[in-house]
Amino acid sequence: MNLIREIWQSIVRRDPLSTDKGKSELVFLNVWLHIHPAKVKKENLRFRYTFYLGFITFFLFMILVTTGIALMCYYRPFPPQAYQDMKDLQFVVFMGPFLRSMHRWAAHAMVVCVFLHMCRVFYSGSYKKPRQFNWVIGVLLLLLTLGLSFTGYLLPWDQLAYWAITVGTNIGSYAPLVGGQVRELLLGGHTVGEAALIRFYVLHVAVLPSLMILLTVVHFWRIRKDGGLSRPTWRLKPSRPEALVTIGAPPETAPLKTVPASKDKTYGLMEVVTGKPIFETITPEEEEDAVFSYPYAFFREAIALMVTVTGIMAISLFFHAPLEALANPAKTPNPAKAPWYFLGLQELVSHSALLGGVVAPALMVLALLAIPYFDRNPSRRPSDRKWAIWLFTIFVVVNLVLIVIGTFFRGPGWAFVPPWVHVVAGAE
Amino acid sequence: MGRRLPQIFFALSMLALALIVAAVWQASTPSWKNYQHSFLQLEAQEEPNAVTKAAVLATPPQIHQTLLPGLQRVDRCTTCHLGVDDPTMKNAPEPFRYHAGLGPHIPSKFGCTICHGGQGLATDKDDAHGKVQFWDTPLLSKDYIRASCGRCHKEGDVPGVPELTEGRRLFETQGCRGCHKLNGVGGSIGPDLTEEGASHRSPDWLERHFLAPNVVSAGSAMPNFHFDREQARALTYYMLSLTNEEMGSYYSSVRLIPSPEYGRQLFVAKDCIVCHAIGGTGAKAGPDLLGVTKRHSPEWLDEQLVNPQLVYPGSSMPEYDLETNARKALVAFMSSATAQDAQNILAHRGNALTPADVAIEAGKRDFARFGCAGCHGTELQGGVPNPNAQGGQVPSLLHVSDDYTKDEVIEIIRNGKVPPLDKASGPTPPLYMPSWKHLLSDEDIHQLVDFLWSKQEKAKDAW
Numbered sequence: 037m038n039l040i041r042e043i044w045q046s047i048v049r050r051d052p053l054s055t056d057k058g059k060s061e062l063v064f065l066n067v068w069l070h071i072h073p074a075k076v077k078k079e080n081l082r083f084r085y086t087f088y089l090g091f092i093t094f095f096l097f098m099i100l101v102t103t104g105i106a107l108m109c110y111y112r113p114f115p116p117q118a119y120q121d122m123k124d125l126q127f128v129v130f131m132g133p134f135l136r137s138m139h140r141w142a143a144h145a146m147v148v149c150v151f152l153h154m155c156r157v158f159y160s161g162s163y164k165k166p167r168q169f170n171w172v173i174g175v176l177l178l179l180l181t182l183g184l185s186f187t188g189y190l191l192p193w194d195q196l197a198y199w200a201i202t203v204g205t206n207i208g209s210y211a212p213l214v215g216g217q218v219r220e221l222l223l224g225g226h227t228v229g230e231a232a233l234i235r236f237y238v239l240h241v242a243v244l245p246s247l248m249i250l251l252t253v254v255h256f257w258r259i260r261k262d263g264g265l266s267r268p269t270w271r272l273k274p275s276r277p278e279a280l281v282t283i284g285a286p287p288e289t290a291p292l293k294t295v296p297a298s299k300d301k302t303y304g305l306m307e308v309v310t311g312k313p314i315f316e317t318i319t320p321e322e323e324e325d326a327v328f329s330y331p332y333a334f335f336r337e338a339i340a341l342m343v344t345v346t347g348i349m350a351i352s353l354f355f356h357a358p359l360e361a362l363a364n365p366a367k368t369p370n371p372a373k374a375p376w377y378f379l380g381l382q383e384l385v386s387h388s389a390l391l392g393g394v395v396a397p398a399l400m401v402l403a404l405l406a407i408p409y410f411d412r413n414p415s416r417r418p419s420d421r422k423w424a425i426w427l428f429t430i431f432v433v434v435n436l437v438l439i440v441i442g443t444f445f446r447g448p449g450w451a452f453v454p455p456w457v458h459v460v461a462g463a464e
Numbered sequence: 465m466g467r468r469l470p471q472i473f474f475a476l477s478m479l480a481l482a483l484i485v486a487a488v489w490q491a492s493t494p495s496w497k498n499y500q501h502s503f504l505q506l507e508a509q510e511e512p513n514a515v516t517k518a519a520v521l522a523t524p525p526q527i528h529q530t531l532l533p534g535l536q537r538v539d540r541c542t543t544c545h546l547g548v549d550d551p552t553m554k555n556a557p558e559p560f561r562y563h564a565g566l567g568p569h570i571p572s573k574f575g576c577t578i579c580h581g582g583q584g585l586a587t588d589k590d591d592a593h594g595k596v597q598f599w600d601t602p603l604l605s606k607d608y609i610r611a612s613c614g615r616c617h618k619e620g621d622v623p624g625v626p627e628l629t630e631g632r633r634l635f636e637t638q639g640c641r642g643c644h645k646l647n648g649v650g651g652s653i654g655p656d657l658t659e660e661g662a663s664h665r666s667p668d669w670l671e672r673h674f675l676a677p678n679v680v681s682a683g684s685a686m687p688n689f690h691f692d693r694e695q696a697r698a699l700t701y702y703m704l705s706l707t708n709e710e711m712g713s714y715y716s717s718v719r720l721i722p723s724p725e726y727g728r729q730l731f732v733a734k735d736c737i738v739c740h741a742i743g744g745t746g747a748k749a750g751p752d753l754l755g756v757t758k759r760h761s762p763e764w765l766d767e768q769l770v771n772p773q774l775v776y777p778g779s780s781m782p783e784y785d786l787e788t789n790a791r792k793a794l795v796a797f798m799s800s801a802t803a804q805d806a807q808n809i810l811a812h813r814g815n816a817l818t819p820a821d822v823a824i825e826a827g828k829r830d831f832a833r834f835g836c837a838g839c840h841g842t843e844l845q846g847g848v849p850n851p852n853a854q855g856g857q858v859p860s861l862l863h864v865s866d867d868y869t870k871d872e873v874i875e876i877i878r879n880g881k882v883p884p885l886d887k888a889s890g891p892t893p894p895l896y897m898p899s900w901k902h903l904l905s906d907e908d909i910h911q912l913v914d915f916l917w918s919k920q921e922k923a924k925d926a927w
Contacts, residue, residue: 120538123585127540128527131491195598335469342476349483353490360598 059328069334071256073264075326076333079272080265085160088340089153094252095344096146100184101245103139111191113237115230118193119362126359137352143185145348147377150181158407158428161416162266168408170258173251175404180248182377187240189375190233198363199372201236202228207374207381210393227365270417370448379442380435386450403431496587497525499544503560510552527587530575534712539575539584541592548576573714579612580604600664604704608667614705615661616715618787631702634695638842642835643686646706648771649785651835653898654686661707670700685894687838687848687858722789727797730790732809738825739781743803746810747822750781757799765795780907782833820914827915830908839895844919853883853893865920870913877909 050061060074079085110129111121125132154174157163163171190201205228209219224231259265327333374382384392411424418425447453504521511517528542547553547560548571554562563571569579577584581601586592594602604612614628621629635641641650644657669680674696677686691699731737739750746752757765764775769791772779786794831837839848839858846860864873880899885892900909 120585127585127587127591131487134487134491331469335473338473339469339476342473342480346476346480346483349480349487353483353487358598361600 053330056328059330062330069329071260072329072333073260074329076264076329077267078325078327078332079268081327081332081336083336085268086265087152087156088336089149089156091337091340092344093146093149093153095341096142096149096348097248097252099142099345099348100139100146103135103142104241104245106135107139108241113191113234115193115233115363118191118233122192122194122359126356133356134352137355137357138348139188140357141351141355142348143188144376146181147185150178154178154404155428155432159418159425160266160268161418161421163408164411164414164416165408167258167262167266170255170262171408172405173255173258175401177248177251177255178404179401180244180251184240184244184248185377186375187236187244190228190236191240192359193233193363194360195363195367195369196358196360198228198365199369200375201232203372203382204374204378207378207385207393210385210389211398212394215394228363229365266416268416270415371446371450373442373446376439376443379446380438383438383442383446386446400431494587495589496527496543499559500525500546503546506553506556506560530572532573532575532578534714535575535578536710537575537577537584539571539577540587541576541582541584542571543587544589544592545576578615578715579609581612601662602666604667608701608704611661611667611701611704614702615707615709616711618705618716619790625701627698627701628705630695630698631700631705634691634699635702637832638689639832639835639837641833642838647708647785649783651903653835657703657706659706659708661704662709665703667700667704670703671696674699683894687895689838716789722792722796724793724796724800726790727793727795728801728805730786730794731797731801732812734784735825735829737806737809737813738822738829742801742806745803745806749822749826753798753801754803757795762795765798766791769794778905780905782830823911823914824918826908827911827913827918830904830912831915834900834903836912844916848895850883850893850895852886852890853895854886856886858895861916862919864916870917873913873916874909877904877912 048062048065050065051058053059053062062069063072063074064070107125110125110132112118122136125136129135157171157174186201186204189204190197205219205223208222209215211218220226222232222235223229224235373379381392381397384396386392411421413421413424415421444455445452447457500523504523508517508520511520527540528546529538529540530542531538542548545559547556548563551562553560554564556562575584576582580603582594582603583592583596583599583601590596591599594600610625611628613622613625617625617628635646640646640657643651643654645652646657648658650657673680674689674691675693676688677684678688736753737746739747741747741752741754743754744752760768768775768781769784769786771783772781832842840846840861841848844861846858846862848858849856850858868876876897878899878901881897883893883896904912
């Protein structure tokens with residue numbers, strides 16, 4: 037028994053979890069958990085503040101990496117074989133349909149969750165100082181998510197894949213000066229073919245996931261460095277200025293003040309070095325609002341993980357990822373549609389190539405990137421930010437409406453056809 | 465706060481476990497395992513003693529597949545159709561019944577889908593039978609299955625399938641190539657038919673379409689040829705056989721051995737003697753073929769037979785859509801052909817070959833070949849409805865010499881003509897005379913006009 041205890045101790049190296057010291061050490065003596073603070077604010081754990089969308093997005097990404105690596109074992113990225121490998125996954129590989137469906141549905145879910153996460157961050161004003169740059173990284177992560185989904189879309193090499201990528205890259209080619217060249221660089225030619233498939237594959241399994249992991253690390257690291265999750269400050273009781281305490285090294289003239297906190301309370305190294313908490317000043321009330329990450333935050337995160345995993349598994353059990361006929365460059369479906377998240381753009385392109393293919397996407401991305409620098413209003417209280425909230429809501433609604441129109445209301449020849457009207461496809 | 469978090473986490477973990485078990489169960493119980501189990505029980509019934517019975521029943525389930533690189537396919541049908549090559553299963557229930565009457569076409573060499581259609585890679589009934597969305601070629605029904613013989617038997621009569629021969633004959637004589645390309649030869653008004661058998665069209669659609677193109681495909685420019693049901697069926701068979709698949713030579717029909725004799729048959733069938741002479745015997749429109757295999761390399765000759773324009777721009781020789789082996793056979797025949805052969809061929813031809821006859825013959829051939837017959841009728845009688853054109857139909861050509869000079873007709877063929885409107889305010893008539901100058905040489909057009917004039921009813925005499 038002693039040996040087992042010794043081995044266990046050599047692994048965890050912390051005090052028992054029944055003590056506050058043990059709870060703190062669980063976090064900062066563990067390489068995987070130390071991205072967390074030892075203590076978190078109670079109100080940040082509230083489901084209705086964050087909806088755990090950031091976590092869910094990250095868990096979806098983990099599902100995608102895991103299932104993606106498994107799928108790579110069965111996939112050859114050149115034209116006729118790629119499609120045959122899909123068929124083998126569907127009919128011969130043990131749990132192949134389940135695996136592919138999980139990857140597919142998690143990918144769609146991730147696009148949705150990244151977007152919802154962005155909305156949550158906007159509406160809570162969390163992009164404001166000091167978190168401006170983390171918002172920019174978040175926008176880049178959104179673009180990477182779209183890029184990963186788009187490159188993965190081609191890999192099954194069926195009609196759906198082939199024509200979605202053909203349409204999608206055509207939208208991109210409307211960009212002035214560089215559009216055509218970028219498309220050619222991406223496709224390795226003028227049309228979607230063998231060269232495009234291997235390029236999309238390399239982007240999908242190597243380049244984009246690496247960038248995604250790098251930026252995710254920065255994104256998480258900056259959350260801590262920017263003072264943890266933003267707090268719904270407008271809901272907090274106003275603090276009494278005289279109760280403020282400054283932690284760490286004092287100004288040269290004053291003697292060191294300490295906080296009447298528990299003996300085992302730990303502070304980040306940075307706080308000691310700079311002489312004050314980096315961005316937030318702690319009041320005694322706030323200190324009482326904080327709880328240990330273990331178990332309060334960790335169990336909630338674990339529950340978010342399990343909800344994500346079970347949700348994707350349950351969907352994949354009953355709905356299998358679609359696979360259409362083998363890609364056929366000679367047979368254009370009517371209408372040929374881009375992946376659903378680009379259908380808003382395709383809808384705009386159908387009215388004006390310049391507007392939909394160039395102006396709108398460029399403006400959207402630039403506007404998103406500029407939000408934290410353009411919005412000088414320091415308040416995060418919703419009632420102080422009516423204009424910002426209105427503008428962003430219009431942006432979200434317009435996007436959603438365009439995507440819904442493009443997805444459900446467009447029939448052959450991009451004519452307006454409501455989904456409840458059945459169109460008999462022409463003989464030709 | 466958060467007192468029940470561990471319980472929730474535990475419950476969700478159990479749910480995840482249950483879902484994993486469900487997914488494993490779903491993956492471990494494919495329907496083909498049930499079929500294999502039933503088949504083993506069927507086999508075990510025949511076993512005399514308990515030991516062999518048990519051994520049969522203990523056979524592990526596995527997917528059976530026939531790899532057919534020569535046919536570019538993998539067929540897994542025998543995963544369920546387990547008795548297909550086992551004569552003792554001839555009275556077994558489906559899907560285990562023995563497939564009788566296959567002759568040399570044994571499943572281990574041919575698979576199943578080359579004849580039956582369906583999705584060979586699939587291991588689930590609906591998917592395998594192709595009765596799912598996104599699979600264009602579902603199982604062919606019994607009525608049409610023999611059409612698949614034409615996928616390999618591309619030339620000559622297919623034993624037991626007269627429909628294919630008839631369909632091919634109709635295709636070449638009714639002017640289908642005027643509008644439709646087949647293997648690169650033909651017009652471009654209608655769809656290319658080279659891979660028609662691999663398209664999504666059902667046999668039923670094809671057959672109805674041949675009976676009444678406009679009813680099945682609204683606005684179709686294809687005229688109604690008034691085929692009877694048997695002709696429509698024959699054409700449907702022929703269409704279904706057009707898949708243009710790459711195949712190993714094992715699957716090519718034995719008739720296609722490129723022997724000089726097969727070449728001679730082709731030489732007669734294609735009526736080469738109408739333009740070419742051998743050793744001075746025959747027509748003089750094209751070069752004399754005596755010693756042609758010494759003047760040109762086999763590659764040059766092959767290319768010439770694929771498309772004469774490739775080796776001699778401006779050549780008036782038509783393209784003939786000949787299989788590789790057919791071209792080889794023709795070259796083989798030409799290497800040994802003599803004036804005597806030409807004499808024999810001419811002797812068996814119905815009519816003599818004056819230069820005028822040659823021109824008329826060539827014109828007649830072009831008339832069928834380029835699809836003039838499609839609108840103007842095989843007997844030049846016209847009559848295809850063309851709403852809001854003057855007369856409401858495509859004009860007959862039997863009296864064309866009454867209204868036009870030869871030069872005027874040549875002009876119309878060269879540049880095309882939009883029919884005059886019946887009512888000026890009415891819609892544009894769907895059919896019009898296309899311009900042919902890019903497809904037909906001046907010589908072709910002259911021959912066509914000679915042919916037309918040879919067919920004129922002597923209307924003036926009747927006056």
